[in-house]
Amino acid sequence: MIGRLAGILAERGEDHVLIDAGGVGYIVHVSDRTLAALPPAGEAAVLYTDLQVREDLWQLFGFPSAIERDWHRLLQTVQGVGARAALALTGALGAEGLARAVARGDAAALRAAPGIGPKLAGRVAMELRDRVPALIARAGAGAAAAAAPAPRGRAGRAPPAPAAAVPAAAVAAAEALSALVNLGYGQSEAAAAVAEAGSDEAAADPALLIRAALRRLAPKG
Secondary structure, three states: OOOEEEEEEEEEOOOEEEEEEOOEEEEEEOOHHHHHHOOOOOOEEEEEEEEEEOOOOEEEEEEOOHHHHHHHHHHOOOOOOOHHHHHHHHHHHHHHHHHHHHHOOOHHHHOOOOOOOHHHHHHHHHHOHHHHHHHHHHHHHHHHHHHOOOOOOOOOOOOOOOOOOOOHHHHHHHHHHHHHHHOOOOHHHHHHHHHHHOOOHHHHOHHHHHHHHHHHHOOOO
8 A cells, every 4th residue: 555655746737746756656646736735846745645446447646644635535435435526525625624514514515526416415424424523633643743853864864744734723623622522522513513613713722622612512592
């Protein structure tokens, strides 16, 4: 399994790039958003990848973060969502947008992805809602690991950084989700509240995010 590629971006196509890693050129399919964020040809690039294997075809799909790659894999567990549809969803919404849309059951937001119709969007929102808390927690763990000091090599140089840092909002969301579950809220309702509150200015502050989520969980009277 090829999970990550680091090398020189040799070529850019309309929906893919060619990365030269150790003298081997890998064609990696990417979304428009990922393509726009990559450097020009000739510069170093890093992508997290998902390898799709069929009898007649092997394809690599690339993402700026591990959590977005995880979303790509998770989306394909829904009937009717193939690798291209999953790439369209991650490209249109990103990891945070997907977590927010699925946690809230917002099928309309999922339909913003090209080729995603109302039935498929509804199926994704319904079937993956209970899986969002685990991904929010994983994103927070990944962000915390990315923020830790990098180990030094023999020459005193740190290894190359990943293509895109996981945002601080991911750490705040994971901490807020854990706090709400510890308060007795169910994981799905807590994840939905955190996802809704994540669109506020409090998104990167765990304490403010918890308070904003609690306001959404408070009984309406």
